Amino acid sequence: MGSGKMTTGSAPFDVQGKHVTVAGLGVSGIPAARTLHARGAIVTVVNEGDDARAREQAEGLRALGITVRLGDGATLPEGTELIVTTPGWQPGKPLFQAAGEAGVPVWGDVELAWRLRGPDAAPWLAVTGTNGKTTTVRMLASILEAAGLRTAAVGNIGVSLLDAVLGEETYDVLAVELSSYQLHWAPSLRAHSAAVLNLAPDHLDWHGSMAAYAADKGRIYEGNQVACVYNVADKATEDLVREADVEEGCRAVGFTLGTPGPSQLGVVDGILVDRAFVENRQKNAQELAEVSDVRPPAPHNIANALAAAALARAFGVPAQAVRDGLRAFRPDAHRIEHVADIDGVAYVDDSKATNTHAAQASLAAYESIVWIAGGLAKGATFDELVAASAKHLRAVVLIGADRALIREALARHAPEVPVVDLDRTDTGAMLQAVTEARRLAVAGDTVLLAPACASMDMFTNYNQRGDAFATAVGELRA
Template sequence: MGGRRVSTRLDGLGRESSWEGINAVVAGMGVSGFAAADSLNHLGASVTALDEADDEARGEKATLLEILGATIRLGAGSTAVLPENVDVLVTSPGWRPDAPLLAQAAARGIPIWGEVELAWRLRDLHRPAPWLAITGTNGKTTTVQMLEQMLLAGGLRTVAAGNVGLPIVEAVMTEDENGASPYDVLAVELSSFQLHYTSSMRARSAAVLNVAADHLDWYSTAGGDPMDAYTADKGRIYAGVETACVYNLADPVTEQLVRDADVAEGARAIGFTLGMPGVGMLGVVEDVLADRAFVEDRRNAAAELCTIADLATPAPHFVQNALAAAALARSFGVEPVAIRDALRGFVPGDHRIAEVAVLDGVTWVDDSKATNPPAALASLQAYDPVVWIAGGLAKGSRFEDLVERVRDRLRAVVLIGADAEVIGEALARHAPDVPVFRLPPGETSPMDSVVAQAAAFARPGDTVLLAPGCASMDMFTNYGARGDAFAAAVRRRRGTQE
């Protein structure tokens, strides 16, 4: 986290302070980096923002900040050397601790904050909007969007912020006509990268949805077990929680993180489960999502939140997301009827178990957001039988456990991308009877070939599922572009059949 050379100058600073005389460096000029640089500049700090990228969007932001008095350096080599006389470095999410800029700051004892840490220090202390915070390897965005809708349905002024939606600094700096926060509460999604550079945040309630191997290449630079470091960063979300630490009964790691957390007196551990909920938990009774944690007589009664049929999909991981969001909303006093109404109207975001079409009795589903094996596993467990489209950049992940657990569901597998053989080896070892097609390199219309081969494997009643279990950047700009290419290829196939 870096040293505390100028802690006496920084610790008392907030939104109502003058930051004049504070030299701040912002690493990265993406969405959160720009929000941090803009806010610090507004508060009176001397701001220098650095980014190796120099695209049109960053150039426009740089021009605006330079007009306001900031110093901007863009392009190759811009982040190689940390300026002199720096009081604090604010890093964008994803910057590894061994990046030259951050490594130099740590060596010089300069505090390193993430945008989330800065945002927490800039809250309106007279009327702060409490944070309901969510992290996890998978499901964060869906869950925080569900939570946002529940809070709105409960009549609360809120917005989803952080790793999705509004940059968290922008959310806390926004003021209404009276100069106060326009929000009663914030629904905050936090990645492990954001949590890594956060130390003082204290959420009202927080949830860790799950913890599975991901981003271990990022954590391998710190020494020690990268999985331990990744898990520890997820657990930081529980530090100082005031009301509820929400955890997943199906993932013992999340419960242990609650046990290890230093929370405020009176904070409760609230579990969620796809099974029958115990006292102090949320779960499923037959087809009903039920709350036995936030009712008056929780030993003998439960509040009905909604039914499985009310949800956009009965996929197990989607139900878990709904339960976690409901636990956080209930911890803030949202009534069951508001939770029901929110879930009835909730539609998952693009590329998240999104049905594209039904052709000849075969359902085509885009879950391109499943960018690691645990996410792909959760998606695969919702369908049977399935033709699985998988592959891309594995980021060091292995697929043996996934294949062992879903092999009986697999009609066939279509493999794409740079690390297709990583999945192919797991299939050969643990599901040798499952037919596998590998997309040849150099295909001019790769998704058309993938869709054609998947259609050849599929039978009426099957699901063709794009749940790659890998990142997309070997073939596509991002997971959204991959999902769009898949959906477009499916639509083209439908057009040829009409």
């Protein structure tokens, strides 16, 4: 790791009288526009869509005196001095090309929140990665709360960063989830400590390449003060630490499901232990919690807990608070959620597994599985997932628009596994899928919804898909 001095306690960025263009409406564009307007900026919002929802949102902003242009996201408004973009807008958009030619900076909502912080603002403990971000950040917030600290899980989840930074409530520290999109547009972010949980191909249509995606993830380490937390099992995360320019004295801290070395957290005989934030870490280890304190105790979730613990320990949290925080934590719905046991078969909803990396972690958590998979592949391939998971599969039920890609990978790498291919993309297909899975399962099996695909071919989102699974399981019990 290199070292570069960061400045702290600087005055918030003054937007008074500046011409600021906000790119996009939605959950981050509207708060950004309102915040900038309230602080005296001359705000224009541009939005590519011009549907009923956009028109309704535009009316609310216009009532405040904010200019809104619908159906035109390509033209740079005259006089623009700064663009604040919502995370979903891709870097190659004509608006940003025009901004680059005009020398106009482009920030995301995270960058705006960072720039508007006051000199006494709470430090950020930041988390990114292809999978596990939300769970880890919520675990981290639970641990910080158990230590008696005023905190909130913010960023890509929960409270918006702008609200957390500018609201009346004061915090001791913030647990911040950051996506690759948000990091791309946050050049000056400098966290107290940060973690990259894992790296696997995702959102490559947005970033353009795996290298660009990884580089944006790696931005989270820039300027870290105390610890850059990486995954020992994922060398790409450690490589990002090596490339980061950090504060003098900042340390690389690994987490592993195996026995930890010095400057690592890991697992010994069912105990989560710390060999990073202890005296004489060459010889000593601090017991933090038991594996059974982590719910559910699936391998990838234990890894999440270790990453959360590492960030909390970097902030000086005592060992007991790690244990108490993990015990108090409850995972969100649709994340390896146990729905029911019927005739000795467990039914588990991991609808949140919307890519192959998440699905592979989920499949590794169970011995014998009837796997329900399929949906929108988002350009993914499934050979690696199927090859790694074949030994766990009793049978597979496929649904969704791109199910043929999974079927073909199964034929190549698990030809002996029975496959039921449901040629349906209606929401009612889930009941048939669960019924088929029940027929194929035997006592001791797990029927696992871990689609490895996005849901929008059949459902509004992964939540609705998971709810449909739970409803179907409920009908089996009726």
